[in-house]
Amino acid sequence: MNMDINLIEKLVRDVVEEINLDKVVKEGQLTKACFGVFETMDAAVEASYTAQKKLLASPMKKREAYVQVIRDVVLKKENLEMLSKLTVEETGMGNYEHKVIKNRLAAEKTPGTEDLTTHALTGDDGLTLEEYCPFGVVGAVTPTTNPTETIISNGISMIAGGNTVVFSPHPRAKKVSIKLIQMINKALEEVGAPKNLITTVREPSIENTNIMMNHPKINVLVATGGPGIVKMVMSTGKKAIGAGAGNPPVVVDETVDMEKAAIDIVKGCSFDNNLPCIAEKEVIAVDHIADYLIHYMKENGAYELNDPSDIQKLMALVMNDKGGPKTNFVGKSAVHILKELGITVGSDIKVIIMETEKDHPFVIEELMMPILPIVRAKDVDEAIDIAYEAEKGNRHTAMMHSKNVDKLTKMAKLLQTTIFVKNAPSYAGIGVGGEGCTTFTIAGPTGEGLTTAKSFCRKRRCVMTEALHIR
Ligand code: NAD
Incomplete structure (x- = not known):
């Protein structure tokens, strides 16, 4: 009985202390x-x-x-x-x-x-x-x-x-x-x-x-x-x-299970509404599989904008005068962004996709929102070159969906990123579904890495x- 009273007293003290802390700070x-x-x-x-x-x-x-x-x-x-x-x-x-x-x-x-x-x-x-x-x-x-x-x-x-x-x-x-x-x-x-x-x-x-x-x-x-x-x-x-900062590209070639690649990309890109610096920011797909990839992405939570005027409107909505992301759209869900654009979708929609050229602002800028441009490349070598340009020398993170070890090696060597994830969502690189420890401070510029x-x-x-x- 005594113990119960002591315990209650301690709990009350803790609660009072907690309330006071909040009060003084507020x-x-x-x-x-x-x-x-x-x-x-x-x-x-x-x-x-x-x-x-x-x-x-x-x-x-x-x-x-x-x-x-x-x-x-x-x-x-x-x-x-x-x-x-x-x-x-x-x-x-x-x-x-x-x-x-x-x-x-x-x-x-x-x-x-x-x-x-x-x-x-x-x-x-x-x-x-x-x-x-x-x-x-x-x-x-x-x-x-x-x-x-x-x-x-x-x-x-x-x-x-x-x-x-x-x-x-x-x-x-x-x-x-x-x-x-x-x-x-x-x-x-x-x-x-x-x-x-x-x-x-x-x-x-x-x-x-x-x-x-x-x-x-x-x-x-x-x-x-x-x-x-x-x-x-x-x-x-x-x-x-x-x-x-990062601006992680994803390359997809013709050698992989396209549905799995699509699911991995949507999952990685939409994780915490694309806030992680490691999250997928643009896709470069080999031309002759790009349609399949887009098809499977749409089956697995992506909403495609086809009309160039909609893409233009989206740019005006989420980007500021300096060409960067508007703070009030960073980390917002695809559902929210589309709603602001006048498009109502269900909660199954996680990512907004669209086809763009390789130098489109959505490709070049680190938006940190679930907007994912898709660029077509004539072959995997061209896709790797485009990814290299899009990563802008941050040497931060990149993903590749491929079974071709030579091309995987080529991309890893060319981009020199701290994290290179193969055939998985980006977050495998910080220990979610991938081997290894985690960190939220990935020091590329000064070389400590993870x-x-x-x-x-x-x-x-x-x-x-x-x-x-x-x-
Ligand atoms: P941010 O650069 O706006 O702010 C980061 C921190 O720096 C904040 O505490 C901010 O107050 C401070 N800061 C910024 N400018 C300052 C200034 N002039 N003087 C003093 N302090 C200043 O970045 P953010 O929007 O908070 O985070 C997103 C960015 O961080 C993205 O570019 C993302 O890629 C990057 N990031 C990188 C990693 C990594 O591990 N490499 C991890 C998370 C985020």
Whole structure:
């Protein structure tokens, strides 16, 4: 009976604490540290600096336990659902069910401390160890397209690597980012972890991001976003990891099961309403199978626009004066976009397709909405060349549906993308239905590739001579 009363009291305390957290954040009354959320960027960095010293002094076993706490707090059903719902509400982008999959993926498949493999060299001169050690305090800029997924995955990797992290979330995703950071810190504090392993500011802004990037106590910068922010972190003079834009092409040749290719493409392109940087953005199909491919795509969730004036109207609807995507259409569903165009379709429609030339703006621009242009090529070699141009040297992600190993190899070698997916939806490349771990920070420009704990570490050497060589 006593236990029940204690339990009820604890639950009430938790609920009150939760309500108060929301209240202070909403009313802007947050004046001091509150589960990692600070009034100024300077305070957020200082707290992170102090926390990192404590983390460095903690045993590896504890570090792994903290990583497990992040996984557990995110994977709690009600948290997973709340974070996914809040993200869609706040950003107005994406699909709730797919956000649940992405958040779960980030929590389950981001590697922890096991990623930090030690390299040992022994010989007559003794023992030399090469180990992955923390940089210190990481400054991480996160995108609006995967706001929570990036914080979860970066948080796990960076803490596993022995770093603490100051996040600079996208202002349009600040509420959900702050909520997640507070939930993680609260859970970490409950198991006795150092306070403020993950911090941020109450009002994320470009100004605060600039303060973070130039703060002397930030040792390494990580930018997940468009080309602007990647260029900015790379020009600070600090060590920078840049995970930039993509525009993934898909090549389809005559050697595959056309229905499977069509299904894979529709699934990958419509995942989270095309927000992922790895998602299919244009298809280049060999001419004599293009009609079959389009037929099967239409049978499996694609709506085709045939009339050039409709395609023109769609361009005017979703693209801005500068030729980029209009923010209020990024991450919207095909049903919504078609409705705005005056076309009503059922919820089975996931992707809008149309035939275009290879230099059409829908091919060239990274739209991040389920609009998928299809370009015809006379043969697979021409298709690969068109894909190369469409990828624009991002070297990010590409897909190919082919059974011809020579052509698969040719495309992989020519495009030099960080991720190359063969005969599957794009998301197989980040561990959904494909082998391998996950990340939401795919660092093409700076070369770390699919980032894991060791990407956020320095390699250091420890040498002992004349002893500890036991062979
Ligand atoms: P974005 O570039 O608009 O914003 C990304 C982050 O950078 C945000 O936190 C934003 O506030 C900040 N930022 C942007 N310009 C800034 C400036 N001038 N000063 C200070 N901060 C600035 O990108 P987004 O729309 O949020 O995300 C979509 C883009 O990110 C796409 O291009 C997508 O391909 C890319 N992306 C890449 C990866 C990857 O792993 N390579 C992952 C997700 C998204």
